[in-house]
Amino acid sequence: MLAVARRNLFGIGVIVGVVLALTVVVTLLTTPKYTAGARIQINDNSSRVFSEEDMQDEPVVAGYDTDRFLKTQTEVISSRSLALRVAQRLNLAGNPAFFAAQDSKPPAEGTSLANAQAMAASLLRTGLNVQLPRDSRIVTIEFTSADPALAAKIANAYVDEYIQSNLQRKFDSSSYARNFLGEQLQLAKQKVEDSERALNAYARSNGLIIPRSASSGNEKDNSNGSNSVTTSSLLQLNTAANDATAKRIAAEGRWRAISSVPLLSSNEVLTSPTINQLVTAKAEVEASLKEEQSRHLDDYPAVLAKRSQLKSLNDQIQITANNIKNSVRSDYEAAKQAEQQLMSQVASLKGDTLAEQDRTVQYGLLSRDADTNRQVYDGLLERYKKLNATAGVSLSNISIVDEAQAPSGPSSPKLLRNLLIGLIAGFVAAGIYVLVREQFNDSIRVPDDVEPKLDMPLLGVIPGARDDDPDAALADPKSAVTEAYNSLRSSLMYSTSEGLPKIIQVTSAQPAEGKTTTSLAIATGFARMGRTVLLIDADMRRPSIHRRVDVPNEAGLSTLLTSHAELTSIAVQTGQLNLSVLPSGPVPPSPTELLSSHRIEELLTEGARHYDTVIVDSPPILGLADAPLISALVDGVVFVVEANRNRRGSLRGAIRRLRAMRPIILGAVLTKFEATKAGNQYYTDYYGYDYYQYGSSGKADS
Structure with missing residues (x-):
């Protein structure tokens, strides 16, 4: 994570700096806001008065449901109907100063009163903040405005209208009950009259004289x-x-x-x-x-x-x-x-x-x-x-604890708080930037990136050669490059369950990633071990091995693919004991067609009969079909990846093309890796960079 941050330190700094600068500018340009708050106590029971000297408490809500009741009351305070009552009480619809204090345009001329009041109520709800602390019945009603006196006035108006609306709701609820009972009473009265008339008419028609007792007992x-x-x-x-x-x-x-x-x-x-x-x-x-x-x-x-x-x-x-x-x-x-x-x-x-x-x-x-x-x-x-x-004689269960006072200082903006928020936002934005960049960038920066990004084992890590001269580094048996390739050689010896594969292909996603140097180093290393090695230059578009080992290129792989000549007659013995090279030969007009023939498979089989190990230096994968064709014929593929090379998705595309042929991928080799630039002392120590430098400088080992 620290290495990722160091790699993107400049971008992180720019993003955080821009966000902080924008935060300062926005803070200075923001209109100061003032917040006034009034505090009320909402009880879960109220008093009902029956006479001047008689008063009793009646529960508003059950004790186990108090929390839900208080939450409901906060929602009532924030409701549109209460905001409309406050707007009507203070005549805010016709007050341009209110709209200016809330950074809003007043209603246009010709706007109806109802629409103007609705606009004012909407602004009131925007500036309102209702706070209900946990385990408390004290509710704070705050209103924020550019005018401190207006903020206090509106907060107090909210308290008054809330108390009045609470009493009004109780009266209205009893009014509904009274109206309903009145209607039922008229119906019951009519039924009594009808039944009495029917009873008297029947007694009169039948000559019955029966006194009816008023008591229910008779x-x-x-x-x-x-x-x-x-x-x-x-x-x-x-x-x-x-x-x-x-x-x-x-x-x-x-x-x-x-x-x-x-x-x-x-x-x-x-x-x-x-x-x-x-x-x-x-x-x-x-x-x-x-x-x-x-x-x-x-x-x-x-x-x-x-x-x-x-x-x-x-x-x-x-x-x-x-x-x-x-x-x-x-x-x-x-x-x-x-x-x-x-x-x-x-x-x-x-x-x-x-x-x-x-x-x-x-x-x-x-x-x-x-x-x-x-x-x-x-x-x-x-x-x-x-x-x-x-009806209407209940006392309110709401009492005023503190009335709102005009604030002496603005509640926003606060520079320090905004800077802290801006700093956090800047780091978040920078983190997103780094995450996106790292996610979409498939470049391999450190050895630990190989397995998660390429889904293949890491065979070896090759440091960058001094003065960008890999041949000189390979010629020095104590150089860091030579030691790294020796380690790679050991990894290849045990890369499969049968040991070292017979035919090994070395390829890369793009040119100049070090595949030819890796092929030459692997072949030279196994030759030094006493194994007979054949190094084939299969890159017939840009051949280079014949120059690296100083052999002629008049005949080579292209010659064998277009004729029935013997492999041993074309292969050239190099100055390194046990190492033979098959150069690319004359550049053919269509190398892909040659590599698609059955002749290449015969040559590889023949090389496996005459030599202990066959190393094939193939062209890059991207843009060419040569490397995928060869990968299906070999016993193992070594994938060379240059460290810190920006590919923008090309590496994953190359691996997909390679795996489409279902080859045996032995692993990846990370080349041109500079441990001192990786941003982590772990790589410097773990991969022996200091030790290699020590050996190459000729200092005595203590």
Whole structure:
């Protein structure tokens, strides 16, 4: 990541600098804004007043739903309807200063009042900011404007209109309920009237006189007609008949008692006060008579007088006893007659009552219907009265904590904050720039880029030759280039499961990436190991190997492809032991056609029979078909990539063309790599750049 940043340091600096400069310019040109805020407390219950001394709290929302309730209230504050109320309250539609403070043009002439107010409400919602801290009921209503006094005025107007709209919503909600109850009350009243009229009409047509009790406890009696006049009369007569029967039985008992025993022995006579007085007087006269008889004879006047008095008393007792007996008999006869009359009337009323009960069945239905309608009407009327009594008397559950004050300083723009934001934005933009550039740039800058970008293993890293003279570097066995190619040779020895491939092709995406130098270095390295090596120059458009090894080019690969000559007769032995070179030969008019023939496959097979290793230096891949054709015939392909070469997608295109032939790709070789310019000490240490430099300078190794 640090290496990527160093490679794009200039672009990053330019982008960050431009963004910071733009931030400063925009900040200085921005009109100062002032933010005024008012704070209110929103409770989850409100007070309802029923009288001057009676007040009670009623919940606005359930306790578990308080957070959602407060969030809803903040949305209400930010609503379009509340903004429209504030615009109307402050007459902002006709205030050009308001539109100027909000950096907006006032409504054009001829704009309707409704549209102008809608424009003002839209600007209000743009400058409004409602803050609800977590775990708090304190809501801050802020408004931002270029005019500090106007900002405070609008913030306070928002608070006032919010409180009034909250109360208005409560009143409107009860108004809807009152209107609905009023309509239902009229319908219930009409039903009561209709049912009462139907009940009275039925009673009149059937001659029913039934008093209807107002209490619900007698509703059952009313429904079956038990309180009708006929029924009441029957009940009264039946009670009287029962009483008459009891009286008759009592009178009959007295009569039987007084008539079944001697007159003066009956209880009625004996208990009579008159009889008791006469008996007492008789006893006194008898006692006086006995006293006179003891002193005088029976014809003595005093004795005769006493006897006459005694007889008179006996006659009075007899008369009185008969009168008592006759009185008991008269009572019995009267009770018997009264009983018979009452029983007759009861029997008559029973028939009338039974007939009336048949008629009261429908009356009961109509009566119950009328009572039900009346109860519904009474309930609605009671609810309607209570709703009218309590409508609009709720206190607001919103209280003002702090009123908005005109701010003394602007809330925006803030230079330091904007610079910090600009710095962050600059780094983000620079990061995007670097990411896009690195994503679309397929150049290989460091060895670690090979595998992720090329999807092939890294075989070796070849440093750049001094003075840009690779032949001199290869001639020095202690040079960094030679040591790097020795390392590449070791990698090729174990590049496949069978070891070193027999026929190896060396190619690259574009010219001048070091493929010819790599081919020559690989061939020379294996020749030094004692292996017989054939180096074929298959680049028949721009041949160069014959010059690098100083051999003639009168005959070569093109000669073999156009004839049946033997490979060993054309191949040239070089000054390096075990190394033979097959130059390209005369440049043919169409190298691709020659390489497309079966002759090239025969030559490669023949070379594999006569030599331990065959190295094919093929042309670049892009723009030519030679390298892909050869890759399908060899045992392995070495792909040479020049470090830090800007290709803009050409490298990926070359690899796609190469893999279309399904070759065996051994890996990639990164050439001309400068570890000191990679921007990371890791590559310098890991790839031994310091060690190579030390060896090439001829210093003694400690």
